[in-house]
Amino acid sequence: MPSEGCCTHLLPWSPLDLVVSNPPYIFRKDMEQLAPEICSYEDLVALDGGDEGMDIITHILTLAPQLLNASGSIFLEVDPRHPELVSSWLQSHPDLHLSLVGVREDFCGRPRFLHVQKSAP
Known part of the structure; x- marks a missing residue:
């Protein structure tokens, strides 16, 4: 489960035109197959995206309506x-x-790179 602080620290600055993120997105089952040098030097919390690698991604997208202006984007x-x-x-x-x-x-x-945009309700 994503930490409560993930992206919520941006709310005081909203609405934003743009959010760019390289979130943890590795599928949990793929974590054990990472190259040894990655496991030795990278913070595994910054890599592990949960079962489908979507934990932080969905958290960001769920907060997007509050974060973005009327036509803001997330990359x-x-x-x-x-x-x-x-x-x-x-x-x-x-x-x-x-x-x-x-x-x-x-x-x-x-x-590998997604552009998600907010539209009018």
Whole structure:
């Protein structure tokens, strides 16, 4: 479960035009397969995104209506499996008035960057 402080510290500065995040997004089952140098030097809390790597992502998206101005955007770096998961999650939460409006690929051609935008209710 994400910590209560995740993104809520931004609320006093809202509404924001833009939020950019590289949240923890690694699927928990994939954590044990990380390269040894990653496990040795990275804070594992900054990598572990929960069962489907979506714990912090969904927390950010849930706060988005309070964080963003009327047409504000969120840009997220995610796992290549996440564009479809995030799209489905957003469709199941229409009350948030958020849309996945863009997916960009990394240098290896994998879908890794999401553009989510707030729309008018």
